[in-house]
Amino acid sequence: MFSLVPRGRHIIRLCDSPPCHLAGAWSLLAALREELGIGVGETTPDGLFTLELTGCLGVCGVAPAMMIDDEVYGNLDPERLREILADYREAG
Ligand code: FES
Structure with a gap:
């Protein structure tokens, strides 16, 4: 998880x-790309988010899942995903 290039304030790991x-998860990835305007491995121009893919987070019972920083989110759909991103944007 070490990086030599600057990354966003929040790291999204799908x-x-x-x-x-x-x-x-494929529909979540499409929603993330659309909502953030970036691809996997990229950082939003405002420096708020970096998008990454990851292996199992250990919460398969609530798949599909992602982490943002140290927080795990499960039972996701694109609508819930957009709500979560909005919360992070509001918080800065
Ligand atoms: S496969 Fe996604 S949390 Fe396990």
Whole structure:
């Protein structure tokens, strides 16, 4: 998780392991790309978010899941994802 290039204030790690993938992680990735305007490995121009994929987060029971910084979110759908991002944007 060490990086030589500057990253965003918040690091989004979307689980891409099979259970989350089968539970719809692909639709979350599409929503993240659309909402953030960046691809995997990139950082938003405002420096707020960096988007990454990761292996199993250990919460397969609530797949699909992602982490933002140290916080884990499960049972996600694109609508809930947008609400979470809005909260982070509001908080700065
Ligand atoms: S496969 Fe995504 S949390 Fe386990």
